[in-house]
Amino acid sequence: MLKKIIGVPLVTTLLIGCGGSGSSDDNDGGNPGNFTIQVAGTVAYEAPIAGVQACADLNRNLRCDDDEPEATTTADGSYQLSWTSPTLNPDYYLLAYWPKPNGLVSLTSISQNPDHIVIGARKEQQGAINPLTTLELEALRLALLQGFTSAQQQQLLDDLRAIYADIYQLPAAEVFQKIYQADDYLPLMQLHTRLIVDTMIVAGAQSAGPSDAAVTR
Incomplete structure (x- = not known):
């Protein structure tokens, strides 16, 4: 299993080093330029979580x-x-956020605030918002920053889906929606996240060079 998980930070390393929903859309009555967008899904962290806020991030900030x-x-x-x-x-992202309670298992979060959890998803994930959709979203955003073409972005997403399905032993078509149902979900996700974070730190230090690295110390 560890060999499978190691493949995930390798994808992240390539991203850093490279130069290069469920929804329904209906026309709203008399206004031909107004479309009703509807999204329904589930927010999960350790498990599906009640009482947290979910939103459509329309400006993707x-x-x-x-x-x-x-x-x-x-x-x-x-x-x-x-x-x-x-x-x-x-185009939009889906986000969910809430204050981090004491004792919560530390998984991924978009937020830099240690007191809050923010997780997200691409709109294509059928309304699912969870740590795995968050890791995929962050990989895609990094690819965009690196100037990936549309074809390269799609190849990345396809590769990530296949890797995730292999790690968590779930069908590729359902891995993002059913991730929290996987056997050993929590320990695998903790290891998965830690490997990615550590890989990004190492890759960032290497790309900074000796002089920049000395400043950060």
Whole structure:
């Protein structure tokens, strides 16, 4: 199993070193430029989590702004969002956030604030928001920063899905939606996240060079 997990930070290393939903869209009545976008899904961390905020990050700034659609998850972690859009297929991220309680297992989080958890997902993940969708989202954002073409981005996403399915022993088509149901999900996800973080730290130090590394000390 460890050999399978090691493949994940290797993908991250390549990203750093390289130069180079469930939703329904319906036209809103009399206004041909208004489309109703609906998203339903589940927020999970250690398990599906109730009482946390989920939002559609329409401007993709990794924050739930006041004017963006937001909902509170129910007892089983589910949520529903609905809003109108001038385009039929708008771009957006899905986010969930909440204060970090004492004793919570440390998995991934987009937030740099140690007192809060923020996780996210691409809109293609059928409303699922969990640590695995967050790792995929962060890999894609890094690829965009590195100037990956659309074809390269899709190849990356396909490779990650295959790796994740192998690690967590779930069907590739369902790995993002059912990740928290995998055997040994928590210890595997903790190791998975730690390997990625450590790999990024090492790769960042190597790309900085000796003079920059000396400054950071």
